Amino acid sequence: MHFYRTFRDLDWPLLVVTLALCALGILQIYSATLSTRWADAWWKQILWVGTGVLMMLIVASIDYHTLMGRVFYFYFGTLALLIATALVGNKVFGSTRWIRIAGFTLQTSEFVKIVLILLVARYLTGLKGETLNWKELGKIAAFTGVPMLLVMKEPDLGTSLTYLPILIVGVLMAGLRWKYLLVIAGVLVVTLPIGYYALKPYQKDRLVSFIYPDRDPKGTGFQVIQSRIAVGNGGMWGRGAKESSQTHLGFLPVPHTDFIFSSFAEEHGFVGIVVALVLYLLLIMQVVQNAQTATDRAGLYICMGVAALLLFHVLVNVGMVVGRMPITGIPLPLMSSGGSNTWSVFLMLGLVNSVRLRRFVN
Amino acid sequence: MAIVETERRQEEELTPERLLHDDPKGAPAKIAVFQYVTVAVFIFLISGFWKLQVQNPDVYSEAAERNRIKSTPVLAARGKILDRDGRIIVDNKASYALLLNRDSISYDHIPAICDALQLDPAELTKKVHRMRSAPQIIIKDQLSRDEIAWIESHQDADTYPEMQLIQSWRRQYPQDGFAAHVTGYVGEIAEAELNSPQFIDYKQGDIIGKDGLEKQYDQVLRGVNGQQRVLVDNMGHERQMEDAQVATPGKDLKTTLDLDIQAVAELSLQNNRGAVVALDPRSGEILAMVSRPTYDLNKFTGRISRADWNEISNNPAKPLLNRAIQAQLAPGSTFKPLMAIAGLESGVVDDKTDFHCPGGASFYGHYFACHLKHGHGDITLHRAISQSCDVYFYNVGNRLGIDRIAHYAEMAGIGHKTGIDLPGETQGTMPSIKWKMRLARQKWYAGETISVAIGQGAVTVSPLQIAAALSGLGEGGLWYKPHMLAGQPTTLVSQGNFKPENLDSVVSGMYGVVNEGGTGRAAYLPNVKVCGKTGTAQVAATERTKGAKMHSSLANNAWFVGYAPMDKPEIAVVALFENGEESYNAVPIVRDVIKAYFDKKSRDKNLSAGNQYAAPSLLYPRALAAAVWNPLARSLF
Numbered sequence: 001m002h003f004y005r006t007f008r009d010l011d012w013p014l015l016v017v018t019l020a021l022c023a024l025g026i027l028q029i030y031s032a033t034l035s036t037r038w039a040d041a042w043w044k045q046i047l048w049v050g051t052g053v054l055m056m057l058i059v060a061s062i063d064y065h066t067l068m069g070r071v072f073y074f075y076f077g078t079l080a081l082l083i084a085t086a087l088v089g090n091k092v093f094g095s096t097r098w099i100r101i102a103g104f105t106l107q108t109s110e111f112v113k114i115v116l117i118l119l120v121a122r123y124l125t126g127l128k129g130e131t132l133n134w135k136e137l138g139k140i141a142a143f144t145g146v147p148m149l150l151v152m153k154e155p156d157l158g159t160s161l162t163y164l165p166i167l168i169v170g171v172l173m174a175g176l177r178w179k180y181l182l183v184i185a186g187v188l189v190v191t192l193p194i195g196y197y198a199l200k201p202y203q204k205d206r207l208v209s210f211i212y213p214d215r216d217p218k219g220t221g222f223q224v225i226q227s228r229i230a231v232g233n234g235g236m237w238g239r240g241a242k243e244s245s246q247t248h249l250g251f252l253p254v255p256h257t258d259f260i261f262s263s264f265a266e267e268h269g270f271v272g273i274v275v276a277l278v279l280y281l282l283l284i285m286q287v288v289q290n291a292q293t294a295t296d297r298a299g300l301y302i303c304m305g306v307a308a309l310l311l312f313h314v315l316v317n318v319g320m321v322v323g324r325m326p327i328t329g330i331p332l333p334l335m336s337s338g339g340s341n342t343w344s345v346f347l348m349l350g351l352v353n354s355v356r357l358r359r360f361v362n
Numbered sequence: 363m364a365i366v367e368t369e370r371r372q373e374e375e376l377t378p379e380r381l382l383h384d385d386p387k388g389a390p391a392k393i394a395v396f397q398y399v400t401v402a403v404f405i406f407l408i409s410g411f412w413k414l415q416v417q418n419p420d421v422y423s424e425a426a427e428r429n430r431i432k433s434t435p436v437l438a439a440r441g442k443i444l445d446r447d448g449r450i451i452v453d454n455k456a457s458y459a460l461l462l463n464r465d466s467i468s469y470d471h472i473p474a475i476c477d478a479l480q481l482d483p484a485e486l487t488k489k490v491h492r493m494r495s496a497p498q499i500i501i502k503d504q505l506s507r508d509e510i511a512w513i514e515s516h517q518d519a520d521t522y523p524e525m526q527l528i529q530s531w532r533r534q535y536p537q538d539g540f541a542a543h544v545t546g547y548v549g550e551i552a553e554a555e556l557n558s559p560q561f562i563d564y565k566q567g568d569i570i571g572k573d574g575l576e577k578q579y580d581q582v583l584r585g586v587n588g589q590q591r592v593l594v595d596n597m598g599h600e601r602q603m604e605d606a607q608v609a610t611p612g613k614d615l616k617t618t619l620d621l622d623i624q625a626v627a628e629l630s631l632q633n634n635r636g637a638v639v640a641l642d643p644r645s646g647e648i649l650a651m652v653s654r655p656t657y658d659l660n661k662f663t664g665r666i667s668r669a670d671w672n673e674i675s676n677n678p679a680k681p682l683l684n685r686a687i688q689a690q691l692a693p694g695s696t697f698k699p700l701m702a703i704a705g706l707e708s709g710v711v712d713d714k715t716d717f718h719c720p721g722g723a724s725f726y727g728h729y730f731a732c733h734l735k736h737g738h739g740d741i742t743l744h745r746a747i748s749q750s751c752d753v754y755f756y757n758v759g760n761r762l763g764i765d766r767i768a769h770y771a772e773m774a775g776i777g778h779k780t781g782i783d784l785p786g787e788t789q790g791t792m793p794s795i796k797w798k799m800r801l802a803r804q805k806w807y808a809g810e811t812i813s814v815a816i817g818q819g820a821v822t823v824s825p826l827q828i829a830a831a832l833s834g835l836g837e838g839g840l841w842y843k844p845h846m847l848a849g850q851p852t853t854l855v856s857q858g859n860f861k862p863e864n865l866d867s868v869v870s871g872m873y874g875v876v877n878e879g880g881t882g883r884a885a886y887l888p889n890v891k892v893c894g895k896t897g898t899a900q901v902a903a904t905e906r907t908k909g910a911k912m913h914s915s916l917a918n919n920a921w922f923v924g925y926a927p928m929d930k931p932e933i934a935v936v937a938l939f940e941n942g943e944e945s946y947n948a949v950p951i952v953r954d955v956i957k958a959y960f961d962k963k964s965r966d967k968n969l970s971a972g973n974q975y976a977a978p979s980l981l982y983p984r985a986l987a988a989a990v991w992n993p994l995a996r997s998l999f
Contacts, residue, residue, distance in 0.1 A: 169396070172392065173389055173392055226429075228414060228422065229422045229425045229426050229429065230422075230426070231411065231414045231415060231422070232414040232415060232418070232419055232421060232422020232423065232425070232426075233419070233422045233423045233425070233426035234415050234419075235415055235416075235419035235423065236415060236416055236419070245426050245427075245429065245430040245593075246426050246429065246430075249429070249430050249593070249594070249595040249596060249601065250595045250596035251426075251429050251430070251595075251596045265411060265415065269415060270411055270412065270415040270416050273408070273411050273415075274408060274411075277404055277407060277408055280404070281400065281401070281404050284400050285397065285400065288393060288396060288397055288400070291393060292390070292393055300389065304393070304396065307396065307400075308396075311399075311400055311403060314403070314407075315403050315406075315407070318407045319406075319407060319410070322407065322410035322411055322414060323410065323414075324406070324407070324410045
């Protein structure tokens with residue numbers, strides 16, 4: 001069962017779209033951080049992308065079944081890392097998300113995503129029934145829930161929420177009875193208000209200011225309002241690179257990470273964001289296409305998990321920028337500056353390519 | 363490790379069913395649903411951008427501009443107010459003002475700011491609320507050094523970012539209420555004023571003239587404020603200057619006032635309630651105007667505190683009233699020259715007609731007393747004026763009737779506004795048959811005319827009115843409009859066309875008042891022929907007619923109107939000394955002012971002759987040399 005594979009079979013369109021988005025991101029990071037204390041972020045991002053592409057190729061060359069076979073080592077390894085982060089991690093802005101490993105400051109919660117994609121794929125392929133029963137559902141939910149809780153405790157609600165689409169799409173693809181769906185929906189409706197009280201005060205503020213941004217324009221509503229102003233200020237054609245006042249005078253919070261798309265929208269206008277969003281659509285559709293051509297259900301689950309995660313990221317981040325989603329502080333994949341997130345996206349794309357390279361196995 | 367076993371089993375038993383179950387092609391419908399959801403998400407996102415960027419981008423670009431541009435007013439200096447020689451009466455002094463920026467204002471900060479700057483928090487809160495439309499609100503002018511230091515150390519982004527210091531101009535008025543009623547004062551524009559079309563180009567918070575010349579010539583004096591637009595970042599730090607509109611200062615206002623005369627008038631009235639006006643009857647130019655009691659205008663500059671305002675405006679002595687043009691009082695005997703010209707011109711008397719004054723006379727069943735209890739005896743016009751005989755004028759008034767009196771008095775401006783360029787002038791009252799019918803729907807009684815004949819009864823005047831009226835007689839029956847703005851053409855308001863001999867009789871009577879042992883003999887000056895007329899007006903009589911209580915004291919008001927020189931009057935001065943008891947108390951005031959005028963004139967003449975140190979020159983060799991050399995040099999070259 002050994003086949004000779006070449007990188008000629010890589011998903012080149014996917015890579016082109018990915019690198020185009022990375023290029024937009026790097027340019028925007030450069031423009032947004034010019035003459036700020038993050039002025040070196042753009043070439044660091046080039047390093048992250050470069051190393052990310054390498055990681056993608058390495059992962060692509062490994063059979064995803066092999067990775068799935070070792071997923072429990074990865075799973076418990078990442079759980080250990082999460083706990084280590086909680087114990088010895090760096091505290092930034094009141095939350096402990098980063099850990100220093102071999103000179104790199106890594107956001108451990110980002111790498112949980114890849115492990116969860118593999119875990120969900122592994123678990124679901126092992127099931128025999130046409131649909132999931134309560135026991136199976138409970139088991140996979142528990143596997144996802146443990147790292148979610150750990151990340152939520154950091155606290156980092158945004159990143160922990162990104163694990164949910166992996167689980168949801170996986171479970172739906174595996175098959176779920178309508179009855180189950182209705183019960184889950186019912187339980188959610190009942191528990192959500194209770195969940196609101198469990199939120200941290202800053203999270204409540206964010207929710208409130210998402211719904212009523214003008215209530216406290218200098219406080220938590222500030223980011224919502226300033227982001228909206230930045231986007232609107234861009235107009236149809238944008239203010240031009242380096243010409244955006246909201247970005248360059250510091251009214252936009254973190255214009256190179258979470259709010260990079262506001263900054264992009266201000267400088268390149270509606271035309272610019274349509275180009276960027278079409279690239280994201282192509283990216284996700286290409287990943288879904290790989291799911292369609294996957295040779296087995298494991299490959300399908302992996303690709304769909306990646307697609308769901310990317311879609312969720314784009315929806316929540318861009319929705320936040322445009323004022324249609326509450327502020328959760330999750331980055332925009334491929335464009336936002338940051339090593340861990342960029343690497344985790346490339347690792348996921350590596351998994352997708354790994355599935356693609358092995359589509360003719362049988 | 364159940365899953366691991368499952369996998370092992372999976373590898374071992376690759377049965378056809380197993381393969382079928384593992385076939386990913388089984389889920390195309392679900393993948394299609396995912397694709398639709400994906401497209402829907404993107405449409406949802408793009409529509410959000412469409413709404414912000416394409417549908418109403420102006421809203422947001424303006425919001426972005428408000429974010430990044432901080433515009434600060436550059437206040438224009440008001441024009442100075444100058445006297446006729448160009449000397450400064452009202453000046454500006456550079457100072458600092460504190461403004462609050464509307465977009466970063468927080469009501470929570472107000473108590474702390476007020477505490478540091480000694481402001482009333484309730485008042486400021488109301489003001490901030492009231493001035494909703496203003497992007498900046500100036501809350502305090504004339505900051506002290508300590509206050510500036512406090513503001514500079516608290517205006518950072520974390521403390522009170524709404525505070526901003528700007529350069530402003532503080533209006534500097536003469537001290538102790540000197541010429542206060544003439545210059546008037548400035549203040550923040552009132553809400554009521556803003557709503558009137560007259561103030562269409564004013565904004566909330568603008569400084570505007572509230573009284574006097576400041577109000578009358580506000581359009582001349584006020585400049586155009588500039589604006590400085592600075593690019594700021596989110597911390598409020600200024601990044602770079604965008605553009606600056608320079609402020610255009612207001613134009614200086616040159617008045618007809620003469621500071622020297624004004625100073626003498628201020629001093630000679632002392633702190634007595636009343637007024638002094640000096641004018642040039644040839645042109646109507648006002649040389650000096652004083653009203654007492656006065657108030658310190660420097661408390662009014664810009665934004666007066668409520669306590670100070672209440673103290674001044676609720677004062678029963680009414681210091682805000684400009685008595686020179688706003689008092690409406692019985693002129694008393696100062697009215698008599700007008701009676702005289704009316705009698706002569708109407709032909710009811712001539713300068714030989716004599717009446718007997720036994721110290722009083724009865725008319726229409728009432729006894730009217732003369733001020734001289736034992737009487738003036740047989741008396742003609744000349745002595746009747748100089749001795750101010752009441753009985754003589756009762757008879758003249760009785761012969762004239764009220765309407766003929768009114769005709770001549772109104773010709774001289776009584777009962778009409780003089781039209782002086784100061785706000786708030788009152789017109790006084792000149793009664794007539796029609797006037798009473800219109801006002802009270804009552805017939806005029808002939809007995810009332812007797813009182814009017816000696817300037818009592820319903821007739822009331824302002825000091826300026828009576829000064830203009832009498833000096834116009836001296837001018838040959840020409841009345842010019844009084845004015846304060848220098849360089850204005852003179853306006854003839856009224857012309858008497860009197861017979862010269864009639865005018866001469868009246869004028870010589872007024873000459874007698876001062877120079878022939880008359881009631882105004884204290885106004886005598888050695889080198890100048892001063893004419894004038896005294897008046898002792900009863901306050902009680904005035905009150906009965908007006909039906910209102912004006913003064914706490916019922917003592918008579920003392921009047922004196924004088925002008926000089928007799929033949930070609932150059933200056934006319936009126937002094938009103940409220941509750942001054944006897945007219946001779948008003949006379950020296952007028953004399954001092956007239957003397958000051960002629961002293962200055964002779965000094966100026968000496969100056970223009972190059973004789974700068976006329977008197978002391980013998981003591982100073984250089985001055986002596988100059989005194990000899992300058993005229994010599996002028997004649998040589």
